[in-house]
C-alpha cells in the first residue's frame with residue numbers, strides 16, 4: 001500500500017503530460033509486475049487511425065519518452081485494440097507472439113480515447129491487481145483532464161498561449177536536431193528539405209463582425225475558425241489561440257512547398273465556409289521557417305511582419321516572410337542580437 005501511495009503522490013505531482021505519462025507507466029510496471037508498459041497515442045491522419053508510443057518502460061530499465069513524431073502503426077494492425085475502441089469498451093486483451101498477455105486500457109474522456117495504456121505481462125491478473133490498475137487508470141484520466149483544462153483556451157478548445165512557449169521550445173530542439181520522421185529511409189529521402197514552420201493567422205476585419213452582428217456571433221466565428229484550423233492541419237501540428245482573433249500554428253517537418261499548400265488550403269477552407277448569419281469571413285496569414293538559432297520572439301516577430309504585410313496588401317492571403325525579404329518587400333535592419341523589419 002505504501003508503494004501505491006508513493007506512486008499516486010508522484011502521478012499527481014506533475015504539471016505536464018510527459019512526466020505524467022512517465023509516472024503512470026512506472027506505477028503500472030511496479031504495481032502490476034509487468035514486463036513492459038507503454039502509453040500509446042491514438043490519432044487520425046486523413047481518416048485513418050494510428051497508434052504511436054509516447055512513453056515506454058521495460059523490465060529492469062528506466063522509463064523513457066519516445067520520439068513524439070511520426071505516424072506510428074496503423075490501428076488496423078492491432079484488431080483487438082481497434083475493436084475495443086470501436087465498441088467503446090474499457091479494456092482488451094490478447095496473447096502475443098511471445099505467449100505473453102497484452103492488456104490495453106483506453107483512457108476514455110467522454111466518448112473519445114486519444115490515449116491508451118498497454119501492459120504486457122506473463123500471467124492473468126487476479127482481482128486485487130485488476131483493482132489497483134483500475135485505480136491508477138482513474139487517477140491518470142482525471143489528472144490528464146485537469147492538465148488539458150489548464151492548457152486549453154476555454155472558448156475554442158485550442159491550446160492556449162501559456163502552452164505555446166513549451167511547444168515552440170520542443171520544435172526549436174527538433175529543428176536543431178534535424179527533421180524528425182518516423183522512418184530512417186524517409187529521413188534520407190527528404191534530407192535538407194524539411195523544416196518546422198510557424199504561421200500567425202488573424203481574422204480579417206473581425207471588429208466589423210462584432211460591431212455588425214454582436215459578440216455572440218463573433219465568438220461563434222472564432223469557434224468555427226478554430227474547427228477549420230484543427231481540420232486543415234495534421235495531428236502532429238499544433239494550433240494555438242493566442243488571444244482575440246489571432247491564432248498560431250506550428251507545423252512539423254515539412255517542405256516549404258507543403259507548408260504553403262497546407263496554409264493555402266486552410267485559407268481557402270475559411271474563404272469557402274458560410275458562417276451562420278455572418279456569411280463570408282477571411283483570414284490573413286504570415287509564416288516563417290523555424291530556425292533553432294533564433295530567439296522565439298524573433299521568429300514570432302518575422303511571422304507577424306509577414307502577417308502585417310498580408311493585411312496591408314489586400315488581406316485574405318498567406319505571405320512567406322523570407323520571400324518578402326528576398327523580393328525587397330520587407331527590409332531587415334539588425335539591432336543587437338534581434339532584428340527589426342519595416
Ligand SMILES: Nc1nc2c(ncn2[C@@H]2O[C@H](COP(=O)(O)OP(=O)(O)OP(=O)(O)O)[C@@H](O)[C@H]2O)c(=O)[nH]1
Pocket residue numbers: 155202203204205206207208210214215216217218219222243244245311315
Ligand atoms: N467576439 C469576440 N471578439 C473578440 C474577442 N477577442 C477580441 N475580440 C475583438 O476582435 C477585434 C479585433 O479587431 P482589430 O484588431 O481592430 O482588427 P480587425 O477588425 O480584425 O481588422 P484587421 O485585423 O486589420 O483585418 C476587436 O473588436 C476585439 O474586441 C473574443 O474573444 N470574442
